[in-house]
Amino acid sequence: MRHRPRSLLDKVWEAHAVRTLRSGQTQLFIDTHLVHEVTSPQAFGMLRDLGLKVLMPERTFATVDHIVPTHTRVEPFEDPMAAEMIAQLRRNVAANGIAFFDVGSGRQGIVHMVGPELGLTQPGTTIACGDSHTSTHGAFGAIAFGIGTTQVRDVLATQTLALGKPKLRRIEVNGTLGPGVYAKDVILHIIRTLGVKGGVGYAYEYAGDVFDAMTMEERMTVCNMSIEGGARFGYVQPDQTTIDYLRGREYAPKGADWDAAVERWLSFRSDPGCEYDDVVVIRAEDIAPTVTWGINPGQAVAVHEPVPRPDEVPEGERAAVAEALAHMKIEGGRPLVGTQVDVAFLGSCTNARLSDFVEAARYLEGRRVHPRVKAIAVPGSEHVKSECERLGIDRVFKAAGFEWRDAGCSMCLAMNPDKLVGDQLCASSSNRNFKGRQGSPTGRTVLMSPVMVVAAAVTGVVSDAREVFGVSREVVA
Amino acid sequence: MSAFKPVVTVSGTAVALPADDIDTDRIIPARYLKAVTFDGLGEALFYDERFTPEGEPKGHPLDEPARKGATVLVSGANFGCGSSREHAPQAIYRAGFRAVVAGSFAEIFFGNSTGIGLACVRLAPADLADLTQRVLDDPALVVTVDLEALRVEAGGRGYAAAMPESARTALTTGTYDPLAELLEGLEDVKRTAAALGHEVRW
Numbered sequence: 001m002r003h004r005p006r007s008l009l010d011k012v013w014e015a016h017a018v019r020t021l022r023s024g025q026t027q028l029f030i031d032t033h034l035v036h037e038v039t040s041p042q043a044f045g046m047l048r049d050l051g052l053k054v055l056m057p058e059r060t061f062a063t064v065d066h067i068v069p070t071h072t073r074v075e076p077f078e079d080p081m082a083a084e085m086i087a088q089l090r091r092n093v094a095a096n097g098i099a100f101f102d103v104g105s106g107r108q109g110i111v112h113m114v115g116p117e118l119g120l121t122q123p124g125t126t127i128a129c130g131d132s133h134t135s136t137h138g139a140f141g142a143i144a145f146g147i148g149t150t151q152v153r154d155v156l157a158t159q160t161l162a163l164g165k166p167k168l169r170r171i172e173v174n175g176t177l178g179p180g181v182y183a184k185d186v187i188l189h190i191i192r193t194l195g196v197k198g199g200v201g202y203a204y205e206y207a208g209d210v211f212d213a214m215t216m217e218e219r220m221t222v223c224n225m226s227i228e229g230g231a232r233f234g235y236v237q238p239d240q241t242t243i244d245y246l247r248g249r250e251y252a253p254k255g256a257d258w259d260a261a262v263e264r265w266l267s268f269r270s271d272p273g274c275e276y277d278d279v280v281v282i283r284a285e286d287i288a289p290t291v292t293w294g295i296n297p298g299q300a301v302a303v304h305e306p307v308p309r310p311d312e313v314p315e316g317e318r319a320a321v322a323e324a325l326a327h328m329k330i331e332g333g334r335p336l337v338g339t340q341v342d343v344a345f346l347g348s349c350t351n352a353r354l355s356d357f358v359e360a361a362r363y364l365e366g367r368r369v370h371p372r373v374k375a376i377a378v379p380g381s382e383h384v385k386s387e388c389e390r391l392g393i394d395r396v397f398k399a400a401g402f403e404w405r406d407a408g409c410s411m412c413l414a415m416n417p418d419k420l421v422g423d424q425l426c427a428s429s430s431n432r433n434f435k436g437r438q439g440s441p442t443g444r445t446v447l448m449s450p451v452m453v454v455a456a457a458v459t460g461v462v463s464d465a466r467e468v469f470g471v472s473r474e475v476v477a
Numbered sequence: 478m479s480a481f482k483p484v485v486t487v488s489g490t491a492v493a494l495p496a497d498d499i500d501t502d503r504i505i506p507a508r509y510l511k512a513v514t515f516d517g518l519g520e521a522l523f524y525d526e527r528f529t530p531e532g533e534p535k536g537h538p539l540d541e542p543a544r545k546g547a548t549v550l551v552s553g554a555n556f557g558c559g560s561s562r563e564h565a566p567q568a569i570y571r572a573g574f575r576a577v578v579a580g581s582f583a584e585i586f587f588g589n590s591t592g593i594g595l596a597c598v599r600l601a602p603a604d605l606a607d608l609t610q611r612v613l614d615d616p617a618l619v620v621t622v623d624l625e626a627l628r629v630e631a632g633g634r635g636y637a638a639a640m641p642e643s644a645r646t647a648l649t650t651g652t653y654d655p656l657a658e659l660l661e662g663l664e665d666v667k668r669t670a671a672a673l674g675h676e677v678r679w
Binding site for chain 2: 025150
């Protein structure tokens with residue numbers, strides 16, 4: 001009998017389903033659990049209160065990212081609460097025998113950078129972390145998603161979660177991206193097209209020419225922001241690019257195990273003819289450098305496209321558009337190009353990988369940050385930082401007037417000293433432009449690709465990087 | 478591991494925040510996540526919406542004296558989008574709310590809420606608009622969320638509510654904390670791990 005064609009989601013779900021719970025949800029086995037300092041202390045506390053132990057400590061890995069200052073590594077941290085949080089994490093991992101990538105270990109960084117770098121993130125696995133951007137790991141063909149703190153407790157105690165299986169939407173992006181159009185623009189375009197709630201109840205399978213051609217780091221940028229489109233996770237199917245990335249990494253299988261792992265990983269690819277609950281097809285040629293103009297990541301336009309006016313949107317959206325424009329202190333009806341920028345932030349789990357800094361430095365070299373702009377470059381991990389420094393990329397940033405920082409979440413969510421002040425407008429390579437997200441309740445965030453951040457830093461205004469850096473808009477055949 | 482109190486009905490006055498896409502950063506700004514417990518989060522609920530940077534009250538509905546003691550929060554579509562921070566439903570719960578009535582919910586927020594016994598039910602757009610207006614008009618209006626009947630009632634008017642059956646059952650039977658049942662399956666967990674074999678070998 002021929003088997004029904006199955007998607008990667010079907011295969012991973014079935015392999016990890018322990019049993020069906022009375023609620024009808026699945027008790028799902030979690031291969032890899034990642035932990036950081038913000039969403040875990042209460043979970044460890046609950047475990048202690050219940051007298052339970054960590055069931056499989058060898059499957060949990062911890063690092064510290066949200067609260068670490070990036071301008072200094074000197075401890076104790078100035079913020080006593082940050083010092084207490086890192087101290088608690090150190091105690092919790094030591095007491096439970098959990099691997100910990102501490103500050104200064106050479107392996108610390110944003111948790112979603114560290115997993116892939118160390119080869120912990122592998123195709124066909126389930127990965128959970130108390131952080132919504134766990135969707136990043138889907139780039140490897142893993143089912144990876146964010147969980148709350150009570151669920152962190154569940155994983156620690158049982159290595160499983162109670163979950164319902166989502167529907168599956170395939171998003172195909174076909175054709176070739178134009179010069180100056182990046183993975184960040186692809187995901188901002190997808191979210192803009194499907195809306196910030198378009199993915200609720202769905203997992204996204206990203207496919208098509210553009211994803212086939214992407215590097216792993218580009219795939220991570222896209223999967224990272226699945227959650228901004230409402231999808232708890234998204235994935236790209238594992239292929240040769242995935243395998244080449246993982247080969248030789250610290251936690252990747254070795255020797256004969258490697259060959260078996262590769263075969264197994266590829267077996268998780270969606271079967272031809274498998275069913276999708278929805279299919280969306282997007283033309284790569286329709287994607288331009290994209291910027292957000294509002295207070296959620298779906299409020300985005302192509303850089304030269306006018307920002308909507310309240311009177312030209314459907315009645316049900318008027319109040320939301322007016323609220324966003326009022327917060328951003330901009331008018332609808334004209335493009336964002338030319339809007340004054342106060343801060344440029346190149347960092348976050350969306351865009352702080354080596355390739356982001358390499359590409360940004362290519363255009364930054366020999367230029368200067370506009371005197372009015374505070375510009376910070378924050379590598380996502382100690383590994384990225386040292387690689388940049390080995391390649392001399394740090395010198396390009398410093399010579400241009402960027403501050404070159406240590407690894408952490410930094411100004412993406414401002415749980416550390418990196419914050420906007422007042423109503424500063426930030427050109428940001430991060431993932432959320434929510435009100436107050438970057439640390440000031442009146443602060444303003446414009447999301448964009450790293451090269452667009454550099455263009456904004458240099459010109460002092462929101463700019464089309466293709467024009468600033470003389471990149472042809474024509475696709476070279 | 479004790480059983481939890483079933484959540485069958487929630488009844489009380491309400492606060493309406495009529496907007497779509499209210500995100501977790503608005504519900505609880507990140508600076509309040511710098512803590513190792515969930516204590517005190519109730520006071521920080523929607524802090525930057527309620528107070529100026531100087532700490533002056535902005536006259537937010539949550540702070541209207543007539544709405545003190547409200548237990549039902551009414552909002553728009555995609556409520557709780559953004560971060561996975563359980564601090565968001567914890568703040569809502571600790572501020573005294575026991576139910577959220579909205580157009581729809583972000584998934585992680587919904588799961589986190591159910592897990593702590595905060596009932597999240599959806600209403601159809603026209604019903605939600607009607608209920609919202611009536612809550613805005615009358616701070617004394619008592620709103621009842623009935624999970625058994627899957628209805629929301631207020632001042633003699635009833636609305637059909639929706640909620641995934643798994644969450645409804647978990648709340649009404651007091652089994653919304655899944656840990657006890659997950660622990661019952663530990664032998665199966667070990668079998669699944671073994672069957673996955675070399676997939677993950679550290």
